[in-house]
Amino acid sequence: MGRLFGTDGVRGVANADLTAELALGLSVAAAHVLAEAGTFEGHRPTAVVGRDPRASGEFLEAAVVAGLASAGVDVLRVGVLPTPAVAHLTGVLGADLGVMLSASHNAMPDNGIKFFARGGHKLADELEDKIEAVYEEHRTGAPWERPTGAGVGRVRDFGEGFETYVSHLIAVLPNRLDGLKVVLDEAHGAAARVSPEAFSRAGAQVVTIGAEPDGLNINDGCGSTHLELLKAAVVEHGADLGIAHDGDADRCLAVDAAGNEVDGDQILAVLALAMREAGTLRGDTVVATVMSNLGFKLAMEREGLNLVQTSVGDRYVLESMKENGYALGGEQSGHVIVLDHATTGDGTLTGLMLAARVAATGKSLADLAGVMERLPQILINVKDVDKSRVTTSGELAAAVIEAERELGSTGRVLLRSSGTEPLVRVMVEAADIEQARAVAQRLADVVKSALG
Structure with a gap:
């Protein structure tokens, strides 16, 4: 069996790859691994379980809840809430684990299971491996230890989760949003109630689109992966800005008053300067991935801020x-983590903080985002190659050195193997888009010939 856990939980086509049986078994395994440390005398382990509005989330939630309760874990079922809300509630309620059923920005047929450890934190690779090992051990024959009688877990709905989370969002805002008009695209997803409520309470005049989930329309032509509707709505309504989430609202992208996209790099730049001004940007440092635009790095250097870059993935x-x-x-992509107020990327919190900066400064979002200039970026996926040799091919290394010499200090080359497909991603940035396109195509040709 291949590794079940990917970069963000277990994901696949619901009822095909991700079945009720798999969801139940993984939940029992997670209960044994994550609740084990809390199983001392007098303590009953507790789990918080939430989901996005996908139709398949209904049966998968039932399977997860059944698995946890059968393992002796009490379940607080919070219903449809964003992923960061489940993480937050796992922490503030002192639960032993949290479970979110969502495939984030993926199309409706997909779904996923994300586990959170005590405190509402995403799992380290070692914990995921341990859950998978326990699941596989029992899948192949070893019986579970099952409580009976009063030892089985109890299940109750926790409707207070909505208010607890929204109140948290409002409490951590640095200032109100009075006077701002904001369009929110909820992707027909998990934040369809939460985000409009939070922005309204914060004082903004709110227009919503993509806020009528029916279980089938999540991410369908809307949200952070399809900004066209939001751009048009912002201009139509004369709004100050627009905010777009994905299906589980752990992402946030924005649109300025003229309908121009403001991506995750630009949002990070705006928030970094705001937090430095407030004295909360520890070490004057921002953490981003190697996929961040070179313009972001240059802007941080110009502003005297440090940039730490990691592998791709918010984890x-x-x-x-x-x-x-x-x-x-x-x-x-819009996963922004403000660690003083959230344990994971929180799209609603990010949108609120971005709007708060607009309100506090009196500047337009376009002016604030102008702190960085996005350099043209070309990405080519080279398929059907031996991605394992991307770091060992001498021919490819020589081509990269030549490309970097040509681009100089105002350009960048990044070659990255896909984690799930037999392909290599070639990314080139340059001050001139035609130069970026020419260099990227040349490198893609070398990847194809050297690794094909």
Whole structure:
């Protein structure tokens, strides 16, 4: 069996790859691994379980809840809430683990299971491996130890989760949003109630789109992966800015008043300067991935801020932040982590903080985002190659050196193997888009010939 856990939990087509049986078995295994440390006399382990609105989340939630309760874990079922809400509730309620059913920005047929450890933190690779090993051991024959009688877990709905989370978002805002008009695209997802409520309570005039989930329309032509509707709505309504989430609202992208996209790098830049001004940007450092635009790096250098770069994936950003005590990090895709207020990327919190900066400064989002200039970036996926040799091919290494020499200090080359497909991603940035395109194509040709 291949590794079940990917970069963000276990994900696949619901009822095909991700079945009720798998969800139940993984939940029992997670209960044994994550609740084990809490199983002392007088303590009943507790889990917080939430989901996004996907139709398949209904049966998968039932399977997860059944698995946890059968393992002796009491379950607080919070219903449809964003992933960061489940993480937050896992922490503040002192639960032993949290479970979120979502495939984030993926299309509706997919779904996923994300586990959180005590405190609401994403799992380290070792814990995921341990859960998978326990699951596999029992899948192949070893019986579970099952409590009976009063030992089985109890299940109850925890409707207070919505209010607890929204109140938290409002409490950590640096200032109100009075006078701002904001369009919110909720991707017909998990934040369809939470985000409009939070922005309204903070004082903003709110227009919503993509806020009518029916279980089938999540991420369908809307949200952070499809900004066209939001751009048009911001201009139509004369709004100050627009905020787009993905299906589970752990991402945030933005649109300025003229309908121009403001990506995760630009949001990070705006928040970094705001937090430095407030004295909360520890070490004057921001953590981002190697995929961040070179323009972001140049902007941070110009502003006298330090940049730490990690492998692609918000989990690696978070690991670096926790290890070194940094307060702000994120990805170009819109996963932004403000560690003083969240244990994971939180799209609603990010949107609120971005809007708060607009309100506090009186500047437009376009002016604030102008702190960095996005350099043209070309990405080519080279398929059907031996990605394992991307770091050992002498021919490829020589081509990269030549490309870097041509681009100089105002350009960048990044070659990265896909984690799930037989392909290599060639990314080139340059001050001139035609130069970036020419260099990227040349490198892609070398990848194809050297690794094909």
